[in-house]
Every structure is written in C-alpha cells, then in structure tokens.
Amino acid sequence: MNPLFTPFDLKSLTIPNRIWMAAMCQYSAEPDGAAAGVPTDWHFSHLAARAAGGTGLIITEAAAVSPEGRISPYDLGIWNDEQVAAFRRITAFLKSQGTVPGIQLAHAGRKASTERTWVDRGRPIPPDEPHGWTPVGPSAVAFDETSTVPEELTTDGIREIVQQFADAAVRARAAGFQIAEIHGAHGYLIHQFLSPQSNRRTDEYGGSFEGRIRFALEVVDAVRAVWPEELPVFFRVSATDWLSENPEDGRTGWTADDTVRLARELLAHGVDLMDISTGGIVPDAKITSGPGYQVPFADRVRNETGMPVAAVGLITEPAQADKVVASGSADAVLLGRELLRNPYWARHAADQLGGSVGLPVQYHRA
Template identity: 80%
Template sequence: MTSLFTPYDLRSLTVPNRIWMAAMCQYSAEPEGEAVGAPTDWHFTHLAARATGGAGLIITEATAVSPEGRISPYDLGIWNDTQAAAFRRITSFLTSQGVVPGIQLAHAGRKASTERTWVDRGRQIRPDEPYGWQPVAPSALPFDASATTPAELTTDQIRDVVRQFAQAAERALGAGFQVAEVHGAHGYLIHQFLSPHSNHRTDEYGGSFENRIRFALEVVDAVRAVWPDELPVFFRVSATDWLSENPEDDREGWTADDTVRLAKELQARGVDLMDVSTGGIAPDARIETGPGYQVPFAERVRNETGMPVAAVGLITEPAQAQEIVASGRADAVLLARELLRDPYWPRHAAAALGGRVAAPVQYHRA
C-alpha cells in the first residue's frame, strides 16, 4: 500500500484515498427555464464515471450561488431548491460508491456572463445580448480591454453575496454534499477582492491586506456557520497572481506571502484544507508552467502553517502523485484535465504502484 492509496481523515469523514477530482466546469446546464442551472444527465455521467474510476473525493464544478454569479449561462447553480434536488441523484450515487461528494461554491464576479469555452473562445457576453447580464466586482475594472466593465458592489450588495454563499451551503448540505469548498481562486469574485490588481476600493473592503481579505473571511464565516461541525470546509486559493514573480512586471498582485497569511486566518475560522492553485486575475500574466509547477505553493502553505493542503497543476503520472503525498509536500492531489483524459486514472495508478482502490462489485470479475 503506497501513500497515495491510504485513507485520509477530515473531521468525521474518511476519504478512502488521496486521489481527488478537482472542480472542472462543463458548461452544460440549461441556460433558462425551470431547470436553469440544474445538473443534467451529462453531469451525472461525468461525475459517476470518475467515482467508478476510483477517485476518493469528487468536487463538482464551480456552482454559482446566484444567477449573476455564473461564469456562463450554462453553469451549474444552487440558488434554488430545484437545483438542490437535482444534485441528490449525483451525491447518492457517489456515496454509494464510497466516494466523498464535494461542491465548489462560487461567484464569478467580473468574469461572469461569458460564452462556453468552445464558442467564440469563451468571450464575454454583453449585457444587451441574449443570455448576457451585467457583471459585478469589487471595483469597476474590466478583466481585459474587450471585457464588460463591471458594476462596483456596494457594501449592502457585498453583504447580500455573503448571505447567498450561506444559503447555497445550506442547500448543498440538504442535497447530500459532505465537503463545501469556497472558490477564492482563478480571478473570480473572492480572488478579485483579495488581489490589489483588481481591488481598488477605498472603504473597509479595499486597500490594506486586512481589508482585502475581509470579504473572503466573511464568506467563510457564513458558510462555516451553517455547515456542520463534523464536516469539512475547503478553500481554493490562487497562491500567486504571477505578477510579482516577474521582474519585468511592475503591477501589484496577490503573492505567496499573502497566501500564507490568509491560510492562517482561514485555519482559525474552521477551514480544514487549502486547495492551492495559482493565477487567473490577469490575462497577460507570464506563467512558467511544467509538471507539478503549482505544488511548491501548496507545500509552502503546509510547511509554514501546518494546515492540510491539496496540490494541483500538471500532475499526470502515478509516480509523480505518489512522491508529492509520500514526501509530505501535500496531503492529497487534485487531478483535473488528467481525469478528463482518463476517468480510470486512479485504477491505472494503483496497478502501476501496487496500491488498491475499491471497485464496484459489478466489476470484480475484471
């Protein structure tokens, strides 16, 4: 038995292994009507395949806490009871396979109202176009030159969004999810508040580090208040904006030092694990990629705070994933595109490394 296939305890939960599925948008929900934002047969099949494939924990794609919080009109949402009820079919199947079901609660902020990635390269849909709406953000700064200028949130509207996260978490609990992940990464709303690149406010939500993290902490407090003590809360963070790392870029951004400081605050508020990614706030940031290129950021959070972390970023090979966990660089790996290519990656990894993942009884003869 290798480290990658050992169980992992989080509060009252035991995740059967350390190979987890990261949230990945499918842009396949209905954009209007009674079933708007609800998971479909595609979502069930997509997630169920990774459950039978051996993933220990599966996090659904970014699931919007409000209609205007969707990245695209085709995103999942959990702002109403119809959507929550539709998720129960998925969570019931995942738990029947011994898989822990998690949900990523999200608000896209200024990166909302976009096309699907395979349509016009995911361009932003203008508010006056079909299925388009007015994005919101901490500051009236568009994502890039072609994007819609977002409306700056008032303090009352910020409080409304915090409530929406809490209400979404309550619905997610009723839908059978066992992990709630707050999406604070990839240039979406919480990240927009965190980063000085996108947050130019002069009130209590802008300026200093303490002010810029205020919204994130309020969301976490609201989610933790309605989430049971026996179940874990995760936080996905972009550990760096990749601006300060470039000596030729004089723009101010969120840094790895900031992430460590934030992790300590989140840990004190009951966040159980940091899901550590990077980037997404500046479309022209220079990012040096390569196998496991984001793992050092997760490792640093773990080393400097003692907080459990999951590592992401071009983790593709079984031996690579095993080394990350066995060496203590992270407590688990979250696979994304590799699981799109190979839903049975955990089984293939077990065969390669001499580990074991539980198989459905229907497959035992194989």
C-alpha cells in the same frame, strides 16, 4: 501502504485515498428557465464515471450561489430547490461507490457573463445580448479590454452575496454533499477582492491586506456557521497572480507570501483544507509552468502554517502524484484534465504502484 492510497481523515470523514478530482466547468446546464443551473444527465455520467474509476473525492464544477454569479449562462447553480433535487441523484451515486462528494460554491464576479469555452473562445457576452448581464466586482475594473466593466459592489451588495454563500451551503448540505469548497481562486469574485490588481477600493474591503481579505473571511464565517461542524470546509486559492514574482511585470498582485498569511487566518476561521492553485486575475500574466509547477506553493502553506492542503497543476503520472504526497508537500493531489482523459486513472495508478482502490461490485469476477 503506498501513501497515495492511504485513507485521509478529516473531521468526521474518511476519504478513501489521496486521488481527488478538481472542479472543472462543463458549461452544460440550461441557460435559462426552470432548468437553469440544474445538473443534467451529462453531469451525472461525467461525475459517476470518475467515482466508478476509484477517485476518492470528487468536487463538482463551480456551482454559482446566484444566477449572476455564473461565469457563463451554462454553469451549474445551487440557488434553488430544483438544483438541490437534481444534485441528490449525483451525490447518492458517488457515495454508493465509496467516493466523497464535494461541491464548489462560487461567484464569478467581473468574469461573469461569458460564452462556453468552445464558442468564440469563451468571449464575454454583453448585457444587451441574449443570456448576458452586467457583472459585479469589488471595483469598476474590467477583466480585459473586451469584457464588460463591472458594477462596483456597495457594502449592502457585498453583504447580500455573503448571505447567498450561506444559503447555498445550506442547500448543498440538503443535496447530500459532505464537503463545501469556497472558490477564492482563478479570478472569481473572492479572488478579485484579494488581489490589489482588481480591488481598488478605499473602504473597509480594500487597501490593506486586512481589508482585501475581509470579504473572504466573511464568506468563510457565513458558510462555517451553517455547515455542520463535523464536516469539512475547503477554500480554493490562487497562491499567486504571477505578477509581483515576475521582475518583467511592474504590476502588483496577490503573492505566495499573501497566501501563507491568508492560510493562518483561514485556519482561525474554521477552514479545514486549502486547495492550492494559481493565476487567473489577469489574462496576460506570464506563468512559470511545468510538471507539478504549483506543488511548491502547496508545500509552503502546509509546512509553514500546518494547514492541510491539496496540490494541483500538471500532475499526470502516478509516481509523480505519489511523490507529492509521500514527500509531505501535500496531503492529496487534485487531478483535472488527466481525469478527463482517463476516468480510471486511480485504478491504473493502483496497478502501477501496488495500491488498491474500490472496485464496483459489477466489475468483480469470481
């Protein structure tokens, strides 16, 4: 069978193919009140279409573990029971189509309190404006010159957020999700602790590599402790900040070598797969882009550590995706914008490559 369409076994799950959907913010929840962070009909239809299209695993957009953890006031959340109830409708439908439902647990840290991307280009919302608040971070270092300077987290504050991740994982399981992905990429809070560009702490959560990964490992341990042993935990990482690799940029950032070291630690702490992305810690990093430009980072992690990985980044063509899996660079591909353009990408890929994906019974013809 064509590698892209072979099932993938992970813990007790069998994911029907290697075509997966990456988490993508929709900025479509209510910003406040009882409906804040609650999935809407938009979220249902958006995710349901990709399941009907044959996608093997769908990871929902970042679901904040607390109201302050949203990157925008319009993000989804998983901090209360109203959100759990609404998510159940979504997870039930995804499963009915043979798709595995996953949720991305997130805290935006210093990047929090911003507008939707189509409103003023996602500008920061100051704490004195409606729907704005003061973000937090590992250090009092703003994302850019227009952003609010975050409050530096105390040790107690760090422990509170670790517990929020655990509580969110419990709710995610109650909502019917089968995979929990911890968001440690794209300049969100965990990534802020990992990168020396944003983490200037001198206590046990900063300084050395071991200090900067402490928060990430504590979150993983807390989630793994409450998440069923038979179900997988994923970790999304930015493999590089695109700073240290750039000879024209004198700043120090998180590197691909750091990611390989982290992968070994995450394996030891019960992470089952890493979702390998890049960038996000500063707005002006010079990114080396092109088709499949992030695949080499996934390849390194998989083949140097044995950690299962999923690759992302300008993967658009079926033959390209198939080559990523067939070559052993990754165990699966995570599609983002391409699935926005074409919810039925998996079906079209199967037609081109001679594979097969599930078809809703309503679409069968005698």
